[in-house]
Amino acid sequence: MLDLxxxxxYLLPLxxxxxxxxxxxxxxxxxxxxxxxxxxxxxxxxxxEVLIWIVVISEIFSRANDMTAYISYAAGYATGNFVGILIExxxxxxxxxxxxxxxxxxxxxxxxxxxxxFGATLIHGTGSxxxxxxxxxxxxxxxxxxxxxxxxQFDPGVFYVTEDIRTRQRGIFPKNQSILLRWRPGx
Numbered sequence: 001m002l003d004l005x006x007x008x009x010y011l012l013p014l015x016x017x018x019x020x021x022x023x024x025x026x027x028x029x030x031x032x033x034x035x036x037x038x039x040x041x042x043x044x045x046x047x048x049e050v051l052i053w054i055v056v057i058s059e060i061f062s063r064a065n066d067m068t069a070y071i072s073y074a075a076g077y078a079t080g081n082f083v084g085i086l087i088e089x090x091x092x093x094x095x096x097x098x099x100x101x102x103x104x105x106x107x108x109x110x111x112x113x114x115x116x117x118f119g120a121t122l123i124h125g126t127g128s129x130x131x132x133x134x135x136x137x138x139x140x141x142x143x144x145x146x147x148x149x150x151x152x153q154f155d156p157g158v159f160y161v162t163e164d165i166r167t168r169q170r171g172i173f174p175k176n177q178s179i180l181l182r183w184r185p186g187x
Contacts, residue, residue: 012059012072013068013069013072014072015059016059016060016069016073016076017072017073017075017079019052019055019056019076020056020072020073020075020076020079020080021080021083022052022080023049023052023053023056023076023080024076024077024079024080024083024084025083025084025087026045026048026049026084027049027080027084028080028081028084028087028088029084029087029088030042030045030046030049032088032093032094033045033093036093056073060073091142092140092141092142092144093141094140094141094164095139095140095141095164096138096139096141096162096163096164097137097138097163097165098136098137098138098144098147098151098160098161098162099134099135099136099160099162099163100134100135100158101125101127101132101133101134101159101160102132102133102135102154102155102158102159103129103132103133103155104154104155105133106122106124106133106134106135107122108154109133109135109150109151109154109155110122110135112150112154113135113147113150116146116150118137118139118147118150119138120135120136120137121137122134123135123136138165144162
């Protein structure tokens with residue numbers, strides 16, 4: 001296939017550009033999976049990431065001797081970062097701890113979350129403006145929009161923070177739907 005580049009040298013910048021997009025996108029996803037402890041998925045992605053990188057860089061060293069190839073390499077790298085972040089946001093991989101601070105009665109929010117099959121814990125505290133309730137719940141990252149809606153319907157002026165967490169055990173969590181149902185037609 002790469003002998004094709006001898007006949008059509010104008011394809012080299014395109015191959016470099018798209019190869020780098022794929023390579024850097026995989027690298028972005030690999031880093032995310034490493035940080036989440038995915039010990040089987042991260043090395044598999046890393047294998048293909050490096051394989052693509054070796055092919056692209058070898059073509060640059062053997063054939064590319066003009067600025068177009070170098071710019072294609074840099075543009076592919078930048079675009080790959082962008083695409084990797086878009087894909088990561090789409091798959092929303094991970095677990096979050098949501099900590100909600102409200103001046104309203106936190107027992108009501110806990111009851112609402114429990115109705116939606118989210119476990120929640122209520123803590124009473126004192127803030128700079130007086131007594132507050134702190135509600136903590138652990139959710140899959142892909143559920144953040146759903147719990148954000150619950151929080152803001154409960155208290156339009158709600159303040160909450162989220163933290164990435166690596167694992168969760170023995171709690172109350174909504175059942176996950178099949179990954180195949182996420183992309184079903186008509187959704």
